[in-house]
Amino acid sequence: MVAKQSSLHLTGKWLIALLTTLVAIGPMTISFYVPSMPAIAESLQAPIGAVQATMTTYLIGFALAQLIYGPLSDRFGRRPVLTVGLLIYLAASVLCAFATSVEQLQGMRMLQGFGACCGPILGRAIVRDLFDGVAMARAFAIIGAAVAVGPAVAPMMGGLVQEAFGWPANFLAVAILGSAVLLLVLVFLGESNTNLNLDAARPRAVLRNYFSLVTNRTFMGYVLVNALIFSGVFAYHVSSAFLFIAELGLRPSQFALIALVTVPAYVSGNFLSNRLRMRGMKGRQLIGIGVTCTLAGAALLGILADDLSLIRVLGPMMLYFFGFGMVLPQGIAGALQPFPRIAGSASASMGCIQMFSGAVSSVIAAGLYHGDGAHALGWVLLTVTVAAGLIFFTMVPVEADPKEQHH
Template sequence: MLRLTSPATIIVLAALTALGPLATDMYLPAMPVMAEALNTGPDQVQLTLSLYMAGFAMAQLFCGPISDRFGRRPVMIAGFTLFLAASLLCAFAPSIEWLLAGRFLQAFGGAAGPVLGRAAVRDIYGPVEAGRVLSYMASTMAMAPALAPVVGAGLLLFFGWESVFLLLAVYAAIMLLILALLMPEPLPADRRQSVAPRVILANYRMLLTQRSFVGYTLINASGFSGLFAFLSGSSFVLIEYMGLSPFQYGIGFILIVAGFFSGTLFSGRYSHRLGRDRLLLMATLMCTFAGTTMALLAIGGVHQPWAVVGPHILFLFGFGIVMPQSMAGALAPNPQCAGSASSLFGFLQMTIAALGGALVGQFHDGTSRTMAITIALGGGVSLAAYLRLIRPCRREARISRANCRQG
């Protein structure tokens, strides 16, 4: 068994959490080919991404509270088992309807990795150190979305789109072995919660009345919607409209993920020195500027790959800071129900992101305009959430502490 506080455990948790990016990013270069192979349109293939995110969001509402009662490890084992079976269904889907069903089941199983990986970090490291650990976990995770499109493009070239889902099934099988043989249970027995519906609903109600929880969650979800808009539309914009090959698309994706990777490293390094809220202000300003720049270029008729990839590198640098810091901020005050908090956080994140992806698919006009405007809106709402929800909370906390010292 691994020690809970060992670096190897952090790597395993990062690998479990990386299932989400792998399942979304690896098949992006294959989407145009899949549309042709399954005799359907781009909107239906894009729907496999939005449906995955919707299922991912729904599943998180259940797996977190269940893990608060029975522990993180058994719920992750059940989730990865379902993901494995669903990946095989996707690989051998004879029609778009079967593929949609497989993607939905994939999402239900795959949700256990990210939700319970976050909760496990909160279980092990506490409220302050969790932000730093999540930042370094995100740095490790960044390798998954960086490599996934390149691997997906290679599999598409040599073995066909079905091989992408077969590789995801192999990944799930390896994670199952590690969970069963090496991973200890991070949730202590004395912190287990009831799974009675009234207790779960009471926890969710309590979380939704926390201004800081709502603020940190909205910051993350809005930034993630910008990322998801890119995931949903970028292959059609860059490959079909701008003429990049799947391999060139994969290289561009590596550059974009390098921005995310750099942001997570910056977040981990300066987490203690600058503090969570100063980092979030800097990052949300960066996302807003990058998204607005991309949208203005698209509206102005500049339809070149650099006008999409360049601004999105900066957007992802900002989101690399936003993601771990907002996660830690949302989970910090809720150790008694970290699984439920992680579930609700993830549900809202994925629901808002799925809406962004659906907008891109619904209003896609063949150019980069719809995608770029959606990314700009994501950055702007993230900044507004910080200024309207988090900054007032921090100001009230400082005034309260000053009054306590004077008293």
């Protein structure tokens, strides 16, 4: 897999490794502190819903920032915008650790999300700068498979940190991660955007670009399918700590190990999606298979929710994550392929819609939680997967599948 010419200091597997790290920052920060949620509620004397809202505020900050980072990176380049975003992320992570009320934590989490989104949004844009067609889908599949491990390993690490040092240490740990990534960017990452769009950051141009994206039926079809399936993952994250720790009585470190169970399922779906795409199957067909798997997982969870146990939750969720792994890389490639000149704005629009969907689903899952997390989660997953299926059949036409391009 060969990248286009650019001023990057890294190429090949090292470039993919760094881009994977960048894209993983946002998801890892979402789930790293999840094992600490019950402890945060107790320490700050806050209701469960208020603590769950710290994830929602993070997602809102994450979503809003993408609308800013995308056009700025199209105008000024990926590297300088990435540097500023990582500095914001670092500062907000430290401030989260010293929050003395849940309201302060909610506000700092929003700022943390605002900074963290620079990694995924610009990491995806850099991939679009450097690859086309099947090569781009393959790069997203490789990054996606590796990124799946991060959010799953993060709760395990967070659980161990929680038991050893308490909840503030989890935010200091991600601050250290942010510092390391910032150093890698400053030392090793050059500029990939060699065709700066001088009008991209002008308000009128920004609105025009976003309008052209959201009114493009094919773009919105791919994006909405991805966003809806993605929102189910967020609903699972916001429900899982209370489901496994409060209802099933697991310790934070045990819960963290449970989080790893979904990794093989996601990676398998991602790997299969990549292999079948390389062998000529169209991205639309792969998305259809993935959506069907997520729908089956959601329905199975709803059926089994009455008699709660680990296997009755994890079995359906593994099927859901397998489908998610098949859908995600093909949806990203299909959405970004037609927009090389405004790849930053396209990536920003996609990420913003995904994160707002995640915020809404996490609020709904938290609102439905009344000590029976499996039922609440099942209803949310079933709703988003049915909606994703309807959008897939009505908004992603067969002829919209991105053509293979070889470079």
